[in-house]
Amino acid sequence: MSQLQVGVIGYGYWGPNLVRNFTACPTTHVRAVADRDPKRRAAVKGLYPTIDVVEDPSRILTDPAIDAVAIVTPLSTHFAFAKAALENGKHVLVEKPLAASSKECDELTQLARARGLTLMVDHTFVYTAAVQRIKAYVDAGELGRILYFDAVRINLGLFQPDSNVIWDLSPHDLAILDYVLGFEPRWVAALGACHYKDGVENMAYITVGFDESVVAHLHVNWVSPIKVRRIMIAGSKKMVVYDDTEPSEKIKLYDAGMGVSHLDREGAPSMLVEYRTGDVLAPHLDRTEALSRVTQSFEIACRTGIPPLTDGAAGSRVVRLIEAAQRSLQAQGSKVML
Amino acid sequence: MSQLQVGVIGYGYWGPNLVRNFTACPTTHVRAVADRDPKRRAAVKGLYPTIDVVEDPSRILTDPAIDAVAIVTPLSTHFAFAKAALENGKHVLVEKPLAASSKECDELTQLARARGLTLMVDHTFVYTAAVQRIKAYVDAGELGRILYFDAVRINLGLFQPDSNVIWDLSPHDLAILDYVLGFEPRWVAALGACHYKDGVENMAYITVGFDESVVAHLHVNWVSPIKVRRIMIAGSKKMVVYDDTEPSEKIKLYDAGMGVSHLDREGAPSMLVEYRTGDVLAPHLDRTEALSRVTQSFEIACRTGIPPLTDGAAGSRVVRLIEAAQRSLQAQGSKVML
Amino acid sequence: MSQLQVGVIGYGYWGPNLVRNFTACPTTHVRAVADRDPKRRAAVKGLYPTIDVVEDPSRILTDPAIDAVAIVTPLSTHFAFAKAALENGKHVLVEKPLAASSKECDELTQLARARGLTLMVDHTFVYTAAVQRIKAYVDAGELGRILYFDAVRINLGLFQPDSNVIWDLSPHDLAILDYVLGFEPRWVAALGACHYKDGVENMAYITVGFDESVVAHLHVNWVSPIKVRRIMIAGSKKMVVYDDTEPSEKIKLYDAGMGVSHLDREGAPSMLVEYRTGDVLAPHLDRTEALSRVTQSFEIACRTGIPPLTDGAAGSRVVRLIEAAQRSLQAQGSKVML
Amino acid sequence: MSQLQVGVIGYGYWGPNLVRNFTACPTTHVRAVADRDPKRRAAVKGLYPTIDVVEDPSRILTDPAIDAVAIVTPLSTHFAFAKAALENGKHVLVEKPLAASSKECDELTQLARARGLTLMVDHTFVYTAAVQRIKAYVDAGELGRILYFDAVRINLGLFQPDSNVIWDLSPHDLAILDYVLGFEPRWVAALGACHYKDGVENMAYITVGFDESVVAHLHVNWVSPIKVRRIMIAGSKKMVVYDDTEPSEKIKLYDAGMGVSHLDREGAPSMLVEYRTGDVLAPHLDRTEALSRVTQSFEIACRTGIPPLTDGAAGSRVVRLIEAAQRSLQAQGSKVML
Numbered sequence A, B, C, D: 001m002s003q004l005q006v007g008v009i010g011y012g013y014w015g016p017n018l019v020r021n022f023t024a025c026p027t028t029h030v031r032a033v034a035d036r037d038p039k040r041r042a043a044v045k046g047l048y049p050t051i052d053v054v055e056d057p058s059r060i061l062t063d064p065a066i067d068a069v070a071i072v073t074p075l076s077t078h079f080a081f082a083k084a085a086l087e088n089g090k091h092v093l094v095e096k097p098l099a100a101s102s103k104e105c106d107e108l109t110q111l112a113r114a115r116g117l118t119l120m121v122d123h124t125f126v127y128t129a130a131v132q133r134i135k136a137y138v139d140a141g142e143l144g145r146i147l148y149f150d151a152v153r154i155n156l157g158l159f160q161p162d163s164n165v166i167w168d169l170s171p172h173d174l175a176i177l178d179y180v181l182g183f184e185p186r187w188v189a190a191l192g193a194c195h196y197k198d199g200v201e202n203m204a205y206i207t208v209g210f211d212e213s214v215v216a217h218l219h220v221n222w223v224s225p226i227k228v229r230r231i232m233i234a235g236s237k238k239m240v241v242y243d244d245t246e247p248s249e250k251i252k253l254y255d256a257g258m259g260v261s262h263l264d265r266e267g268a269p270s271m272l273v274e275y276r277t278g279d280v281l282a283p284h285l286d287r288t289e290a291l292s293r294v295t296q297s298f299e300i301a302c303r304t305g306i307p308p309l310t311d312g313a314a315g316s317r318v319v320r321l322i323e324a325a326q327r328s329l330q331a332q333g334s335k336v337m338l
Helices: A015-024 A038-047 A075-087 A102-115 A129-139 A165-181 A290-304 A312-330 B015-024 B038-047 B075-087 B102-115 B129-139 B165-181 B290-304 B312-330 C015-024 C038-047 C057-061 C075-087 C102-115 C129-139 C165-181 C290-304 C312-330 D015-024 D038-047 D057-061 D075-087 D102-115 D129-139 D165-181 D290-304 D312-330
Strands: A004-009 A028-034 A052-054 A068-071 A091-095 A119-122 A146-156 A187-193 A203-209 A215-221 A223-235 A239-243 A251-263 A269-282 B004-009 B028-034 B052-054 B068-071 B091-095 B119-122 B146-156 B187-193 B203-209 B215-221 B223-235 B239-243 B251-263 B269-282 C004-009 C028-034 C052-054 C068-071 C091-095 C119-122 C146-156 C187-193 C203-209 C215-221 C223-235 C239-243 C251-254 C258-263 C269-275 C280-282 D004-009 D028-034 D052-054 D068-071 D091-095 D119-122 D146-156 D187-193 D203-209 D215-221 D223-235 D239-243 D251-263 D269-282
Touching (some): A004 A015, A015 A038, A015 A290, A028 A290, A038 A052, A068 A075, A075 A091, A091 A290, A102 A312, A119 A290, A119 A312, A129 A223, A129 A239, A129 A251, A146 A165, A165 A187, A165 A203, A165 A215, A165 A223, A165 A312, A187 A312, A187 B187, A187 B215, A203 A312, A203 B203, A215 B187, A223 B251, A239 B223, B004 B015, B004 B290, B015 B028, B015 B038, B015 B290, B028 B290, B038 B052, B068 B075, B075 B091, B091 B290, B102 B119, B102 B312, B119 B290, B119 B312, B129 B165, B129 B223, B165 B187, B165 B203, B165 B215, B165 B223, B187 B312, C004 C057, C015 C038, C028 C057, C028 C290, C038 C052, C052 C057, C057 C075, C068 C075, C075 C102, C091 C290, C102 C119, C102 C312, C119 C290, C119 C312, C129 C223, C129 C239, C129 C251, C146 C165, C165 C187, C165 C203, C165 C215, C165 C223, C165 C312, C187 D187, C203 D203, C215 D187, C223 D239, C223 D251, C239 D223, C251 D223, D015 D028, D015 D290, D028 D057, D028 D290, D052 D057, D057 D075, D068 D075, D075 D091, D075 D102, D091 D290, D102 D119, D102 D312, D119 D290, D119 D312, D129 D165, D129 D223, D129 D239, D146 D165, D165 D187, D165 D215, D187 D312, D203 D312
Parallel strands (some): A004 A028, A004 A068, A028 A052, A068 A091, A091 A119, A146 A215, B068 B091, B091 B119, B146 B215, C004 C028, C004 C068, C028 C052, C068 C091, C091 C119, C146 C215, D004 D028, D004 D068, D028 D052, D068 D091, D091 D119, D146 D215
Antiparallel strands (some): A146 A223, A187 A203, A203 A215, A223 A239, A239 A251, A251 A269, A269 C280, B146 B223, B187 B203, B203 B215, B223 B239, B251 B269, C146 C223, C187 C203, C203 C215, C223 C239, C239 C251, C251 C280, D187 D203, D203 D215, D251 D269
C-alpha cells in the first residue's frame, strides 16, 4: 500500500505537531511544508531534511504528487486554502475551528462531498482516550439521563491578536459537547468582558440549551491565575469528571445517585431528595497521543471515503454555536435560538 | 457590664451553631430557645440545661428580659418574626437571606432604624478570616483594577423543600461579592435548570454586571459529583483565589500580571499581551470560627448602635440581586437592569 | 436490656470524645467522670449535668454501680488504674498505647483473663471504615502477596511533655499494621533525632521486618511543615493507598501489576520487569465516626465475653514493637530481633 | 569564539536529551555520536543529519577535532570511557552516577586534575531552578539551623536490569543533599527489600547522619502505586517543601516556627513546645530546562578551567554514600561510619 502524500500549510504553533505525527504514521508521508516565515522553514529543514520546504502555499495546493493538504494557518485563511485544495482534488484536514463562518464551513462541506473528497477538522480532544471513554459511558447509558455539561477552560495565556477567547478556546469544549452528547442545541446565550481591548473578549460564559432541561455551560478565560481544564457531565445515575490537568487519573466516574421522594414532614405535597454517594472509578486510559489518532483517522477516511468522526458537518456545528454565542454577546446575553 | 440577653427562634440545622457561639461569647447569654419540634427542644435541654426551652416563639418575642432575638427559621417566616421582634423593641439577627423579598428587607431596615434597634443578617462568610483578608487586599489596591469575580459553589446536597438553589446557596457568594467589591451592580442575568421538580432550579448560573466591564459570575449547584467552593477575584495587578475546601491554604495571592503592547509583526495596529507569573503567597489566616465573630459583632452593634458590617441594607442588597436573578430566569436569561 | 454503666477517668484531650460516644451509644451510659482539674470537671458538668463528676478516680474504681472503666489519662498511669479496675471486677477500656511496657500489658491481659473481664485498648483507627475495608481487601487476597507497608504520619504538632514521637504517633500505624497484615514481626530498627530536648525524639523512622521480604516502614514526625497521614500497602497484584487527609476518597485501590520476565537483549539470564497500570477505585466508605464503633464494640465484648478486635494481646503486640524501636534507637539503629 | 566540539557516547534514554541541549547551546557543537545499536544511530541521523554517527566509541575518544566527550552509557562502562577520554586530553561529562565505585571516581578526579581537564557529573537536579532557589534560602540562613532532609522518590517504574533502586534513584537526592546542605556525612544506614530478584533491591530506605542531630532520610522505590518526588528540608526557622510533580508551585516555603518553653503545669522542669504557622510562599521559578544549564556550565568549565558545581569530587561524594548504603544493606541495616 502506498503512503498518503501530505502537504502541510503553516508551521507555527500547531503545525510542528501535525508534521511530527504525519511523519510517525506509517501510512502517511509529509512531502512538503509551506510557511511564509524563513525561520519556520529553516526549523522544518533542520528536523526533517528530506521534506520539501516552500514559501508559497500554492506550490502545495497544485502539486500533483500531493494527495492531501493539512491547513494549520490563521483562521481567516482556512476557507481560501481549503477551497483551493478541494478544487484541486486534494483531501483536506483543517486546524480547528474549521472556518470563520458556518457559511464557509457549509460551502467546504458541500464542495468536498461533490468531489468525493475527505474534509476533516482537527478537533483533537475528540480523539483523546478520555473523551472516547466518556462517549462510551454515555452511549452505554452508564450515566442515565443526561442532566448537564459544565466545562471550565481557563488559564493565564497569551492573547490571540485576531480573535476573542470564544473563537480560541471554546471550539475544544463545543467539539467535545457535540461529539459526546450528540444532542441538537436549541439556543445559545453568552456574556463576556473585554478588559484589554474593546471588542475582544478575554473571558466569556457561554450557555447552550437543549431539550428536556439539558444545559451546557462553558467558562473560557485567558486571564485566570490558575489553570483549570475540567468538564463535568452529570446524569441521573452517574456523573463523570474529566480533569485534563491530572497527570494520571484524568477521568473519574462517580456512582452518585439521588433518589427523589415526595413527602414532607406535614404530609403536604413536597419534594425530598436524598443523596447517596458511591464508589469512584478512575479508569485506566491509553496514553497514545491524540494527534496520532487524528492523522491515522484522516488517512483512513481519505483511503476509504468513510467520513471521519470530525467531518465538515461537525466543524459546521461547532462554528454555528460560536456564531450564535457571538450574536448573543452583541444582544446583551439574550438567548439566540438555533 | 451586663450580658446581652438573647432568645433564639429555631433550633434546626444552623440554630445549634448560633446557640453554641452565643453561649461561648462572654458578652452574650442565651436565655431561651424556641422550636416547634419536641425532639429539637430536648436536644437544647440536653446540652444546655439552664436555657429556657419553649414551643411558642411569641414567648421569646414578648419576654421583657430578652434584649435581642436571633431568627434561625425557614425563610418564609423571617419577616414576620423579625418584624414582631423589632416592634417589641428587640435587636434582631436573622439567618441569611434576610427575608423573602427586598420589600420585606427594606421594611425591616426602616423599622429598625425608626426604633433605633440593630438589624443584622448572618452573612457568615463575610466574617471569615479569608474574606476579611481579601477585603484588605482589595481596599489596599493590591489587586489593581478589579476585572472579575468568579464563584463556584457546587456539591451533592440535600435539596431544600421550599426554595431553589439560588435562594439556598447564592446568598453566600453574593454577600461576599457585595462586601469585598462594594460596587453597585447594574444588571443580573441568570439561567438554570430544574431536573427534579418543575419550577425548582437545582443548578443555576448567575451573572452580575458592573460598570467598566467588571463582571461577576456564580455557579451554584445541588447536583455535582464534586464539592467545589472557590472564588477567584482577578485584578489588573494581582489575583486572589479563595478555596474554602483547602484545609490550610484557603487563600492564594497570585502576583501574575500581564503587560499589553500594541505592535504586531507587520507593524500594523494590533494588540500583543504578554504575561508573566510571579510568586504565590498563601497568607496565614486566623482560625477563629467565623460565627464567633458574628455573635460578637452583633453584641457590639446592639450595645453601641453602630451598624454591623452586614446590616439590613446589606441583606437588602443581596436579596435584590436574588430577585433580579429570579426575574431573569423567568425572562429566559435576559439581562435584568437594576 | 440494661445499659453498661461506664466510669471515665480523665477528661483532657481525648476523654470528651469518649464520653460523647458512650453517651450517644444506646447500650452504654456514662455514670461518672473523674478529673483532677476543676476546670475539666466543670466542662463535663456544663455539657452533661446528669453525670457524676468526681476528683478522685478511686471513687470510680470502687463504685459498685459501675461495670466498666475507661482510662483516658497520661500513659504512665494506665497500668495502675487498669489494674485497680480489673481487681475491682470492672471491664476496662484504655486509651492507646495500652501501657508503658509490654510487661505491664501482659500482666493486665492475664489479670483480665483470670477474672473473666474485658480488656480493650482504644486503637481507634482499627475501627475506621477505611481500615476495615483495607483489611477486607487483604483477607480476600485482592492485593496478592503482600510486599510492603509504608506509613507517613507527620505534622507540625504540640509536643508531648512526657514521651517521644514514637510513643505518641506510632501506635496508630503499628495497630493498623498489626490488624491488617497480622504477620509476626521478626525485627525492628529505628533511627530518630532530638532537635528540641535531649532524649526526646521529635522525629523517627521505624522499620519492621517480617518473613519473606515483607517490610514495614513508619515515618513519624512532630516537626513537619505539611500534614501527611498516608499508608501504602503494596501487593503483588494490587496496591492500596489510604490518605486520611482526603475528605472523601480516603482509600484508593490501584490495579497496578507488574509482570517479570527473564530475558535480556543478548539472551543472557537477566530480569526485565514490565509494568502496566490499571483502573483506580475509590470505594465508598461509611462515614460513621470510628469511635462510635469503639464504644459499641467495647459494650458487646463486655456483654458477651468475646474479645474485641483490639484486646489486651493486640495492645501488647503494639507496645512490644515500640519497645523494640526504643531499644534500636539506643543501639544506634541496629536491628532488634523479636 | 569557537564552539566546544563535543562527542557523545551512548544514545539510549538520556543521550537524546544531552544531544538536543548541546545542539541548542550556542557555545557547543555536537560533532559525533556513538552507539552500538544501528536503530539508535539511525535515530540520530534522522534528527541531526549533520552529526557524524559512529558505532565504535573509540572513534570519538581519539578524534583530535573533539574537545569534550559526554558519556551516557550504562554505569559499568563509565570509568573506562571517562578514563580513556581524559587520557586523550578531552574534557568529560558523565551521566550520573559518576562511576561504579568511589575508587573509580577518585581516580578519574585525580586524572582530570593532573591533566588540567574538566570532569563533570550530570547531577541534573542540582541545576534546576528549584534546587538553586533552595540552596539560596539555605545559604542566606532563611531556614535557620537545619534539622532534617527527607526525600521520597517513588514510582511504578521499569526495573534496571543491572543495578538496584539505590544506584538508580538515590543519586538524584544524594546530589541535592550534598549540594544544598554541604555538610559532611558521618554515617549511613540502609534497609531494603528484594521482591522480584534476589540481591536486587526494588525499594530501600536510606538514612544519612550528620553532626548535631541533623539527619537525612531517603525512600526510593520502583514499586509504588503513586508517583511521589518530594523533598522536605526543615530548619529551626522555616521549612521548604520541593514537590517536583507540581506543575507550577514546585517549591513552598513555610514560615512555621516553633518556640520552646520549659514550664509545666506543676512548675516542674519540663518542655512545652508551642507552634505557630505563618505564611506560605511559592516563589516564581524560571522554567529553563535544567539540562541546558548543565551543558552551558560544562562549556564554561571547559573554557575557564573553573570546576563546575558538580565536579569529580561531588560525583565521588555521592558514590561514597551509595557504597556506604550498600554496605549497610549487607550489614543488616547497621550504621556504616564514614
